[in-house]
Amino acid sequence: MPLLLRRFFLVVVGLAYAQRIKATFGILEGNGTTYPHSGLFYHWEDVSTQSTNALVISLFGVEPFGNDLAYDPKTKLLFIIGGGPDAFTWKGSVYALDVWRSLVPLSTRLDSIGARRLAVKDTLLLVTRSRAPYFTAYRISYDPQTRTLALDSLWSPISPLLRSVPDGLLLWGDTAFITISYNASSYASDSLVVGINLQTRQVFASWQVFRNPTELVRIKDSLYVACYGDFGNNLRIARIVPSQSTVQIWDAGYQSFGGFTTDTSGVRDTILFWSSDGALRAFDVKTGQTAPTPYLGLASGGAPFFNYGLLWVGSQLWMSFTNYTDTSLIILRDPNRLPPPPHLDTLFVANGIGGIGYPALRRFIYVEDDTVRSTPTALAATALEEGLLHYQSAAGVLIWTGSSTPIDITVWNPVGQVVRRGERGEKRLYVGDLAAGVYVATATDERGRRITYRFWKP
CATH class of the missing domain: 2.60.40.3080 (Immunoglobulin-like)
Incomplete structure (x- = not known):
């Protein structure tokens, strides 16, 4: 069975030479009460030594209900969005961590800008926002010697199509694709995907999709959009070819409350998503159909732990589960070595090797980078x-x-x-x-x- 990790304690020494790092970061929401801050899950591997370490840490000062994170390979900074004091009061501040040196947020931040999603392009930090102007590009300037960071607002596109909360963001070359998801005041669903040219700084195209589009993934020459509607209907998956105006929309056959990913190595024609019955489902973009059985037999009975986050990197599959006071994490490294299905059940998720002890692991990102900075400790000597x-x-x-x-x-x-x-x-x-x-x-x-x-x- 795959290994569930409980609490971690990072133990590393500073390294002065360049090293190749493979890292997975995940943002933990917290709950505003027993966990009053957002948290960070961090797993890294030094390729040269094949050593790995992992930890979970509370990001003091970062509001709970954090929503997204992005990595900048130029400055080696990890950007994180904090939420608000409760689930309905959204501040959306953006924080930065010099992640190979310290896991303490830098003093500079974008305070209470209503940030929802993040991406980095060259020297730009791209931020979707829960209120007008809904999208802003900030210039990143960082001096690692003095740990001085500046985030300067450069531009925001002006368009009547930027009218609702953009809860999805995908960067493709010089284009930022964002989903126009829902009205921030009434929570009424919207149904657009918008393309923003980062060179001209203008909205250049839009596509009508099903209600409440949120997550975006790319497979080859197409975008695929998770459209949740009012969460009482089946998930719809929309296919957009940016050079065309037409949109293809499929009924995925199952309800879904989140978790939507494809292999980041870009070699598969498959999208994985969590269905509301606790199964991990595989949608084939060539046939437009969801397989009738759970992917690799992976299914959970639900309570007390519910499926939540999802990341797929080559042969590795990262799955998080939460009961909103704790999180369990399963890392599947080699599907070919699994015993016959089923592989997950409620008992195993809740009572396996254990939970992380911090709610709830919402989103992951995977990073490969070379760094000559000291490996982060964020702990006293x-x-x-x-x-x-x-x-x-x-x-x-x-x-x-x-x-x-x-x-x-x-x-x-x-x-x-x-x-x-x-x-x-x-x-x-x-x-x-x-x-x-x-x-x-x-x-x-x-x-x-x-x-x-x-x-x-x-």
Whole structure:
């Protein structure tokens, strides 16, 4: 079974050389009460060493109900949208993190601009907004030495078509495609997709689709739009070819409340979405039909954990579930190694290896980048000394170093099976007799911190 990750504690050292990083970021909404801030899920892999780490952190000062995030490869900044004090009071401030150095938001932010979605193009931060002018391009200027950030408003297009909340944004070359989703005051559904030319700074085209268009994905030469209507009807999927004025709209055959993605590597003609019955569905864009059985047999019975976020990167599938006070995360790395379906059920999601402990993981992004900056810690140096797992290949042992005492050390194989477990308080665990391959070790210390460490056993 795939591995559910509970709480994470990032333990890394600063690196001065250029390194290739593969990272997944996810925004956790919080709930405004027991979790008064938005949070960040962060999983990264150093390609050169094959080491991985992950953590969940509260973003103090960032309003709960956060909605989106985007990465800028030029400045190495991660931008995040905070929501508001409650689900119906939307501030939509934009924050920035120098993510390879620190997970503390920079002091500069776009305060209370009603931001909904984000994208980065060259030196521009593109923001859709819940009120007029509904779309604004900001110039990004950042000095990493002094950590000084400036976000200057440059332009907003003027068009009568920009009339409602744009809750979807996709960047394709020099064009920003946005969905015109719903009226901010009445919540009445709208039904447009609009194209904005970033060179001319003007709206150049629009397409009429089904009600409440929200998510946008691209497959080859086409855009595909998730249209939810009033959520009491089946999901509609609209196909737009930007060079044409006609729109093709399919009934996906199932209700859906969210989760709409395609493989970011762009090699499949399939869209995955969560249906309201808890199943992961696969829609074939060539036939315009949804497969009659759940994708890879992945289905959940619902309560107490409901399906929520979704990310698809090649052979990896990231799925989050929430009960609005906690989040469970399943990472599926190799579908070919799964046992026969079904693979998920309510009991496993709720009572598997555990929940993240922070509601609710709404959106993911995947980033590959080279950086010469220090790997982020966002933790005090004293905290870094409290616990670290290290594999000593010559002796074939996992070693816990640090001042705290581990409650347990557990080793998992790539399909989530426990293959070795240490005794309570044991700081060395022999794994030299395990078969060659990649393993994940987890350790929980006496203070409740959880460390995840990936290693290669030759």
